[in-house]
Amino acid sequence: MPKKEIDLEYKIEHLSILNQDGELDSELEPDISDDLLIRMHRMMLLTRRFDERMLNLQRQGKMGTFAPIKGQEASQIGAVVVLEDEDWMVPSFREMAAEVWRGKEMVDMLLVFAGFNEGSRVPEKSRTLPVCIPVASQLLHAVGIAYAIKYKQEKNVVMVFHGDGATSEGDFHESLNFAGVFQTPCVFVCQNNQWAISIPRSKQTRSKTLAQKALAYGLPGVQVDGNDVLAVYSAAKEAVERARSGKGSTFIECVTYRMSVHTTADDPSVYRDDDEVKQWEARDPISRFQKYLKDKELLSEDDIEKLEEEIKSEIKGVIKDWEDKMKKMGDPADMFEFQYAEMPPHLVSQKEEVEKNKANR
Amino acid sequence: MKKMTMVEAINLALKQEMEKDEDVLVLGEDVGMDGGVFRVTKGLLDAYGEDRVIDTPLAESMIAGVSIGMAIHGLKPVCEIQFSGFSYFSFHQMEAHAARYRGRSHGRFSIQMVLRCPYGGGVRALEHHSESREVYYAHTPGLKMVIPSGPRKARALLVSAIRDPDPVIFYEPKAVYRAFREEVPEDEETFPIGQSEVVREGKDLTFITYGAMLKPTIDAAETLKEEDGVEAEVIDLLTISPLDDEKFTESVQKTGRAVIVHEAHRSFGPGAEMIARLVEKSFLYLEAPICRVTGYDVVIPLYQREKDYIPDVKRILKGARETLDF
Incomplete structure (x- = not known):
């Protein structure tokens, strides 16, 4: 009975297709239709501008707290465009771009951030879950949905998003473990944006990569340049195909950066250097994608200018719509709706109390 | 059956x-x-x-x-x-x-x-x-x-x-x-969630309880009848939330006396909510303070002391008699 070594020869693949200067590794270039490339670019730009506009609205006091996505557009759009409508998408709370791609109305987002529950509605056919704030807890819902898909012998998949901080939570490990044991069709997309509020990635875990955590659960893990939309797309496409063909889950670590604040209530100057942010600005996901599209002659400076104008007016329209909608909302008695399928007696009487208080205001 | x-x-x-x-x-x-x-x-x-x-x-x-x-x-x-x-x-x-x-x-x-x-x-x-x-x-x-x-x-x-x-x-x-x-019954049977049940009728005292405490509470009610000539009503809550307060508040309007029995800790326990409902809905009918026979506000002890922690017939009787004698 000698002391033996169990050989665990694992390597983590790191994928980069479009470098920070927009130079392409043409051997790895994914086959994406021109139309899809143009739509991906439009969505990345739209959500960048919408994010900036929301920050503005919040600073003006017109809106409450929200979590900006600036810098993470590629790791969201590159992944989510691979899904079919019938697939499920499970967000955490910093996936605005992915949500909008999936059909979430921007006006509804503004409503939520302005404090109206109405904005969290999920349309009847939508298979995108509402935002989930307790870190990593949504991962279990994703693998539960994936189990149900498999149980019903359907062909759909689930894509769930989370951040680097989530990898420290118990629910993260419990969900990867479940996904491994039951081979559920679930793709984990980790947006490693380097910061969990003030805690840097290096203090979150001693692991060299986050992707390697998947290996402990018997799942394939891959690391990609999360600011390279082509790399994210390629990894997501492969993972979704694997899940759809019954081969189970994949873990994708997108190495990206939170270029803005954690939420609007946060001041990063307390804990991180501006120099670091500047370095990452040079790796911006949108500018390098634009260079790629220009090289492919799918985009010109003129097109970008036109698109910027179009987006500006689209956002203006959304804000107008939002302001109109807010005027018609806000009945406090509405808080009793949707607590239970049928309102129990104690809530009926508490609702009456609110109605009476309303009348006496 | x-x-x-x-x-x-x-x-x-x-x-x-x-x-x-x-x-x-x-x-x-x-x-x-x-x-x-x-x-x-x-x-x-x-x-x-x-x-x-x-x-x-x-x-x-x-x-x-x-x-x-x-x-x-x-x-x-x-x-x-x-x-x-x-x-x-x-x-x-x-x-x-x-x-x-x-x-x-x-x-x-x-x-x-x-x-x-x-x-x-x-x-x-x-x-x-x-x-x-x-x-x-x-x-x-x-x-x-x-x-x-x-x-x-x-x-x-x-x-x-x-x-x-x-x-x-x-x-x-x-x-x-x-x-x-x-x-x-082998045939399908359901019972509505949010509905309690009067399992024993009485006019002198109302017991409100549920779960494992129902059996000792009914035994206590029987003893009260035999030894004290008291007719206690027993209500089995069955659902804790949403709480059906109609039956027990009505019952106390009839009996004027209430004893709540549960295994859970006393402070902020289920009984506290029941007392609140009784005070809100049956205050003027109360003839005595409402009594709680419950687990204590300590971590439940291992089984050598468990008998002293979990309400039993003796403790339920003691609570009921104090309420009746008030």
């Missing part, structure tokens, strides 16, 4: 609902091969296979969280947490998500799931195996909390819970699991 223990009656409910509806499935630790540590899920694996009777890895948050996901995609999971003392790992999932998805999605998602677990003392168990902390769930908007007291009601309520579109926490009094048998 066949006479069954509570374990057999719950098993019957699971079997019949699974037979009827293939969206119903069972998951938890040791629920498959082992049939559950109390054998509540015995035979289900053989009948329905491992995709529907899922032996999960050992992680309670996962059991609840995965059930939520299953419910979102149209299944009706009945998950088991082996002992209520371990259900706090799942509490976060139930509180933060099961209870909230309907509201969070503005009515789109129903979390039609049941979280079953044995609770309470009386089986000479180790630490964390004897607790009665139903208020954690009862205090949480969006959840329903059900505690049956005997085999027949356990079966009927579990069927109702499985069919309920909202998440139901189903606490099973493990001391009652095999304590006695009751006639349970």
Whole structure:
């Protein structure tokens, strides 16, 4: 009975297709239709501008707290465009771009951030879950949905998003473990944006990569340049195909950066250097994608200018719509709706109390 | 009608609902091969296979969280947490998500799931195996909390819970699991969630109780009749939340005296809410202070001292007599 070594020869693949200067590794270039490339670019730009506009609205006091996505557009759009409508998408709370791609109305987002529950509605056919704030807890819902898909012998998949901080939570490990044991069709997309509020990635875990955590659960893990939309797309496409063909889950670590604040209530100057942010600005996901599209002659400076104008007016329209909608909302008695399928007696009487208080205001 | 223990009656409910509806499935630790540590899920694996009777890895948050996901995609999971003392790992999932998805999605998602677990003392168990902390769930908007007291009601309520579109926490009094048998009809039987029941009529005093405490409370009521000539009414709550306060407030309007019996800790316990409702709705009818015969505000002791912690007939009688003599 000698002391033996169990050989665990694992390597983590790191994928980069479009470098920070927009130079392409043409051997790895994914086959994406021109139309899809143009739509991906439009969505990345739209959500960048919408994010900036929301920050503005919040600073003006017109809106409450929200979590900006600036810098993470590629790791969201590159992944989510691979899904079919019938697939499920499970967000955490910093996936605005992915949500909008999936059909979430921007006006509804503004409503939520302005404090109206109405904005969290999920349309009847939508298979995108509402935002989930307790870190990593949504991962279990994703693998539960994936189990149900498999149980019903359907062909759909689930894509769930989370951040680097989530990898420290118990629910993260419990969900990867479940996904491994039951081979559920679930793709984990980790947006490693380097910061969990003030805690840097290096203090979150001693692991060299986050992707390697998947290996402990018997799942394939891959690391990609999360600011390279082509790399994210390629990894997501492969993972979704694997899940759809019954081969189970994949873990994708997108190495990206939170270029803005954690939420609007946060001041990063307390804990991180501006120099670091500047370095990452040079790796911006949108500018390098634009260079790629220009090289492919799918985009010109003129097109970008036109698109910027179009987006500006689209956002203006959304804000107008939002302001109109807010005027018609806000009945406090509405808080009793949707607590239970049928309102129990104690809530009926508490609702009456609110109605009476309303009348006496 | 066949006479069954509570374990057999719950098993019957699971079997019949699974037979009827293939969206119903069972998951938890040791629920498959082992049939559950109390054998509540015995035979289900053989009948329905491992995709529907899922032996999960050992992680309670996962059991609840995965059930939520299953419910979102149209299944009706009945998950088991082996002992209520371990259900706090799942509490976060139930509180933060099961209870909230309907509201969070503005009515789109129903979390039609049941979280079953044995609770309470009386089986000479180790630490964390004897607790009665139903208020954690009862205090949480969006959840329903059900505690049956005997085999027949356990079966009927579990069927109702499985069919309920909202998440139901189903606490099973493990001391009652095999304590006695009751006639349970083979044919389908349900019982409405949110409805209590008068199980013994009386005019002099109202006992309000549920779960494992029903039996000693009824015994105390019988003793009061024999020894004191007192007719006590006994109300079995069955659902803790939403609380049916109609029957017990009406009863106290008739009797003027109330004794609340539960295993749970006294402070901020279920009794505190019942007293509040009685004060709100039956204040002018009260002839005596409302009495609480409950577990104490200490961690439930190991079994050598458990008898002194859990209310028994003697303590219930003492409380009732003080109330009657006031």
